[in-house]
Amino acid sequence: MIAVSLYRARTLVIRVTAVMAVLLAIAVGGALNALRTMPIPRDSDAGTHGAPRAKLPGTQTVTTADGVTTITTANGVTTFSRTLGDGRKKSVTSRVVQTSGSQINAASLARFLETGGFVGLIVASVLAANLSRERLTLALAWTRPRSRYREALAGIGIDVATIVMVDFLALGLLLLAYALFLLLANVLGFGWIFGTGGLRFSMDGLGDLGLFARVIGGCLGASIMWYGIVAACTASFARPALAWVAWPVFLVLAALAASHGLRGLGLDSLVAALALFDPILYFNANSDIANRILTSWAIGATGVAIAVVGWSRREFSR
Amino acid sequence: MSAIVLSGLTKRYGSFTAVDDVSLSVPEGSVCGLLGPNGAGKTTTFLCLLNFARATAGTITIAGKPVTPATFERLAYVPERATLYEWLRIGENLEIARRAYRSWDSKRAKELLDLFALDPKKKTRTLSKGQQTAVGLILAFARRPSFLVLDEPASGLDPLLQRAVLDLVIAAAANGATVLFSSHQIGQVERAADRVAIMRGGKLVLDGEIDALKASEKTVEAVVDGVELAAFVRDPRVRSVERVGTSFARFACRDDADGFAAVLTAAGARHVRVLDRTLEDLFVEAVGGAPSAEMAVVA
Numbered sequence: 001m002i003a004v005s006l007y008r009a010r011t012l013v014i015r016v017t018a019v020m021a022v023l024l025a026i027a028v029g030g031a032l033n034a035l036r037t038m039p040i041p042r043d044s045d046a047g048t049h050g051a052p053r054a055k056l057p058g059t060q061t062v063t064t065a066d067g068v069t070t071i072t073t074a075n076g077v078t079t080f081s082r083t084l085g086d087g088r089k090k091s092v093t094s095r096v097v098q099t100s101g102s103q104i105n106a107a108s109l110a111r112f113l114e115t116g117g118f119v120g121l122i123v124a125s126v127l128a129a130n131l132s133r134e135r136l137t138l139a140l141a142w143t144r145p146r147s148r149y150r151e152a153l154a155g156i157g158i159d160v161a162t163i164v165m166v167d168f169l170a171l172g173l174l175l176l177a178y179a180l181f182l183l184l185a186n187v188l189g190f191g192w193i194f195g196t197g198g199l200r201f202s203m204d205g206l207g208d209l210g211l212f213a214r215v216i217g218g219c220l221g222a223s224i225m226w227y228g229i230v231a232a233c234t235a236s237f238a239r240p241a242l243a244w245v246a247w248p249v250f251l252v253l254a255a256l257a258a259s260h261g262l263r264g265l266g267l268d269s270l271v272a273a274l275a276l277f278d279p280i281l282y283f284n285a286n287s288d289i290a291n292r293i294l295t296s297w298a299i300g301a302t303g304v305a306i307a308v309v310g311w312s313r314r315e316f317s318r
Numbered sequence: 319m320s321a322i323v324l325s326g327l328t329k330r331y332g333s334f335t336a337v338d339d340v341s342l343s344v345p346e347g348s349v350c351g352l353l354g355p356n357g358a359g360k361t362t363t364f365l366c367l368l369n370f371a372r373a374t375a376g377t378i379t380i381a382g383k384p385v386t387p388a389t390f391e392r393l394a395y396v397p398e399r400a401t402l403y404e405w406l407r408i409g410e411n412l413e414i415a416r417r418a419y420r421s422w423d424s425k426r427a428k429e430l431l432d433l434f435a436l437d438p439k440k441k442t443r444t445l446s447k448g449q450q451t452a453v454g455l456i457l458a459f460a461r462r463p464s465f466l467v468l469d470e471p472a473s474g475l476d477p478l479l480q481r482a483v484l485d486l487v488i489a490a491a492a493n494g495a496t497v498l499f500s501s502h503q504i505g506q507v508e509r510a511a512d513r514v515a516i517m518r519g520g521k522l523v524l525d526g527e528i529d530a531l532k533a534s535e536k537t538v539e540a541v542v543d544g545v546e547l548a549a550f551v552r553d554p555r556v557r558s559v560e561r562v563g564t565s566f567a568r569f570a571c572r573d574d575a576d577g578f579a580a581v582l583t584a585a586g587a588r589h590v591r592v593l594d595r596t597l598e599d600l601f602v603e604a605v606g607g608a609p610s611a612e613m614a615v616v617a
Contacts, residue, residue: 003413003414003417003418004403004414007403007406007410007414011405136401137401137402137403138370138401139370139395139397139401140401140402140403140414140457142368142369142370143368143390143393143394143395144387144390144418144419145387145388145389145390145391145418145419146387146418147387148387315365315370315371315372316365316370316371
């Protein structure tokens, strides 16, 4: 199954790369179009291309559901800093606003990681039913001189490697696209397109390798968890289309968990319990809490184990 | 020595018994044709043989050992419906097989591609049913396996390619391979097989060497207008009588068919002929198509 999975992964990577390349081309095209059509802004236009002007003296702290945001003003620049919710209180910068009223648009690495992770999540949802999809070719897979466990694990290994690769490929392409914008803004002198303050790149504090690894682990964990759960639910059956049911199920569950919409019915605890198995709720660059990352990977691994056993013990259906 | 042995094989799906206490031995280097009407249990027997379905009871051995993944290094299976990775090209399907089996013979694969006039660059999903069957056969025969299990191997092929497939089967057996194949076409079994096993309703109803089975009886055909048949039906040499229309009768004789034919001629029957039994005769009788002597007389 290694060779089959490699062929399958190759096809998928080519497709994802093609899609990303198209998106990249659209983004570059859009920027070039903006270069051609946008008027050069005057000082009075400052702040109209981004967030509203901000003049915030001193330091303020705002606590939201998203975490703790600290707003400080120093050397004429107001900085919004968001603290990730781990015990180590790592601080990440999400936006820089100049007190002059013009805005610097700073794309954060954390958002890129999330976006790359989301592409990985989509790929995971596509690959998760691969064992079930083998129903039409079981006569090939089961007549190779290797144990079925090994066959299944080899295929899953390639799938997981594909998810990780696509995740980083998407991240790379996003960064490449953004690098082109940075080139336009900061080297070629077209920064006004992105706001009067120009364009910056923010590491979001992710220069810290430990934090970076945890954010990556969190994003990938959600993908692996999705893959494991769906594989476990479909591998024993010849119904790969069931995998697509996962999207509405996980989205609705995430919505219910976020809105507490069933509180009135006394189903909060049920939703909370089910939400433990909803990868979407694990998908966040802020999900760097070790326990949550470990939980997502553990659920994914358990799902994979169930899938392998289920697939190997399945009976051939004509 | 028997290469493929099924002993008391039974497979039930709930209350339905698909295969019922089947015992079959296929000697090494022989070709056994498995015949039976639809739903007789042929494919289920193959599924159990290959461990694709768990037998409810009974044992299966190949070369004296239970079937394990290692068995498939020497055993090739061609399913009833061609099983291929349709999203890949023919050449890529072959490449996957090459990587999977140590015994893969690339030169042989090339020869077979030429035989079936297939372009390895062609997408598998664009192939006709017959071409897909041909690719499945290439995947099996290019490994030069010791055991071949073929489920309707010539299905969907034109007569020329059917002939080519049967030649492949015969050549494989000549090189020492043991072949078990099912078919709906008695002529294919008669041409390629030296043994036959006939299934009906999940049971094995006839099994043995084709020549021996044919030689065990003769058929006496005659036009019997105006001949009183009752006495002939009770003749101990006659096992069964089949009436065709009002004037023609076919007698299955266990022994001394020539003597029986002489008696029949003396009684006034015309155009009396003594014939060897055909596989079709054996099949029709085994699956319940031939009436008993008594029934024929009543009719």
